[in-house]
Amino acid sequence: MKFCLACLLCLLLAPVWAVDLRDGDVVLYRHALAPGGGDPPGLKLGDCGTQRNLSDAGRDQARRLGEALRQRLGGLRVGAVWASPWCRTLDTARLAFPGLPVKEQPAFGSFFGQMEREAGQLRDATALLAGWRGPGVLVVVTHQVTITGLSGIHPASGEGVALRWVDGRAEVLGQLAAPAP
Template sequence: MRRMKSLLAALVGLRGALGALALLALPASSAWALDLRDGDIVLYRHALAPGGGDPPGFKLGDCSTQRNLSDEGRQQARQIGDALRQRLGRLPVGAVWSSPWCRTLETARLAFPSAQVQPQAAFASFFEQADREAESLAEARQRLSGWRGPGVLVVVTHQVNITGLTGVFPSSGEGVALRFGDGKLAVLGRIDPPPAH
């Protein structure tokens, strides 16, 4: 049964990726040519958390039942925040939203320790609940489309959510930058994850 769920979740991600195949060719932002502006959005996949999905008996409010960040993932999370703040210069991180999963909340809190991280159900993983995909993505798009700043919105979420929203299949710790314009969200580019140590 678990294997079937994993296969279904992989197919969901693949469908999103195929729907926006051209976006997969977007280069990572090695030169930071993204030119992030007030009102832009960066979606981050949570930092390194070994495994896939969540263990049997997963409970949302109990981190001991979930797949969590490794020590390497915690270090990567800190580097995510340092790198983004460095690149933004004077442009502030205006808000930090997160999926309510422990690994996303921990990534957000370590990356942006001075921010008040706001858990958002709209960015919760639907990895093992593919029937929630359409509703979840519609709610996420609505939330993102309402962001106008000030500053850049950072959202820490999961691979399936980012792939469903953008067509990009991100690595752990990778970011995807978005801008709202002409009534839709446009992908600006990808932000490399910090190197693993």
């Protein structure tokens, strides 16, 4: 019995590149490296000077993240890129997927420190994700609290979680490790 549970755990935590991604699947990425936690007091969306932003290492990580996903997708393409309206998520998305339009989606914003917003925001985010049908894979760059709320997985900066909608609910396909430096 212990062996079967261990096998199940391995399958649940299998890296996404071992999973057959297809049109309509979703990869949620936590933004790349941005030193600190949360945001400073006085945060204003649209004013990056009031937010926690990507470091030089984070900008490099974001570029490598996009390249790693494109290589793993093979012939499948990134169909759309969505991001939370925070500067660090928008910057991650734009650096990772240059040439693709990045659509700001407030439902994927951070509710860190504002947990009263969690249920409504996750409901809105789930509705958006459930409506995605492709073509291609949808990439969403968001925050740890949002990914954890949607998948139960606590990703590090630059890590991804792949999802597929089956019978109206999200199925976690696996995790995509942050690209190595």
